[in-house]
Amino acid sequence: MSDPQESDSDETAPLQINGVTIEPTFAEAFDMKATRVIVTAIDAYWARQAAVAMSGFGTSVIDCKIEIDIERELTADETPDGRPGFALLGFAMSGDGLDKQIVRRCGQCVLTCPTTSLFSGMEHLRDQTDKRVALGKALRFFGDGHQISKWIEGQRYWRVPVMDGEFLCQHDAPRTDGIGGGNFLLVADSIGVALQAAKTAVDAIAPLPRVIAPFPGGVVRSGSKVGSKYKTLVASTNDAYCPTLRGIVDSKLTSDQNAVLEIVLDGLDFDSIATAIGTGVHAACEAFGQKGLLAITAGNYGGKLGRHHFKLHEILR
Template structure:
């Protein structure tokens, strides 16, 4: 199968279930909202080592927010509901409450359950906090130096999908990188999907465990390392490929992840020098959701 003349390997991305929260962060200006959203989603690339996977979903204009101010939708994910609850409390409390003019609202209409994150954070007000009703939502107003921090009492969580992915193989590092950036830009238009790695691009694909060091839970995927293609006997890198980047996608639903993969791959194949698109999997032994590249088209 080819898309825009680029080979799409007949393989699949091995994704897995994860707990997802979706929060709308608003502020007095678009710039301030983006700053707060960026802080709240930091250190959130992979649950291999980070306490959560997180990223900015999309921009939300003032006419679509509960308080009539510009905002950004963010997603925070973790395998464990208990750990996700902890991450929400810390990230909203330490990154949003501390950011100038921000407010935080629940943004999951189809939540499986609710966590009382805002209710817990209201106690920072030390008895001066107030309960408000904004657009039918129970919101707490917490007095801080610059005014009041508004936070919705409960944040929804639901079962989502993490680890949707595809590999972009180019004739050079630059062609693969340009294609990866184009893919991330295209995925940005898909609501309910994030690319949690830096700039949305994964430079260091990994495998489960290690061939040499037993204390490692994950290590470099040597079969996909371009500098090792002549050293590793069973390398997956074709002879004419000199640059590889991976795009990893988390989503509020399997449909969102599939759509993100589709538009991302399509955008990547339009870049000159891209030779092949593949995906990462573990033979179906790790994840519960196998997304076949040919089927998403």
């Protein structure tokens, strides 16, 4: 991790990618707790239904209490039970918070979805940590005493009777440390260009492992700053990047910068997020540099809140 003050003073040479200015700043991110679960089903359609439901309303820990999204689609030969599936990554501010959200979401979105099964996606960590997130350990009680425990290859699974047969579910999943809140902002001359550039960046990031972009379509329009004039709010609109507030606040936008979109990234480690930032920014700049994408910047809080600092110039140079 680096010192943001040092970072700013070190940024001497201007950086552009395909005519897009890369601001000499950094994204500030936070320590989180993370896990990966695998949802499978009789076919990819039903696996996707469960995965989409489970990751709904999982954009920000501020009010959703978890940031969760599909990491990637899995082929049948990549899943424990040989059926099509999806890997989801979930991030929360505490282990208890993660546990509560995962159990609720698995109970309401995976257990309920026809033909699904649920597995840990962190088996490589099982012998390295005793931190766990409950899966079948909590969901089994839905079986009302008819649930069946099976020890298979050293792992405990639960078979819970449901109306389409049985819900097969691993007992728990290891949990690990993660990072939440990596980000970059795309500054464009119009919302049309900003949207296309953001989509291009998200599409480029999507295949990358160990990282998710949990907001709708991977994109945020309501970037926030800490605090508000209203005492009950912990965060409010990032007025410095709102084009409609130019002239009445200390705006960071010039007269030709008319739309800003943010991509927020959560990952299992620093390098995964840094790689995603680099991949997304390069894809957007190569496609929309000199076509209306004007600048790339990043959101931070002066480096005082999060200990993970993603310096754009270091990542992109």
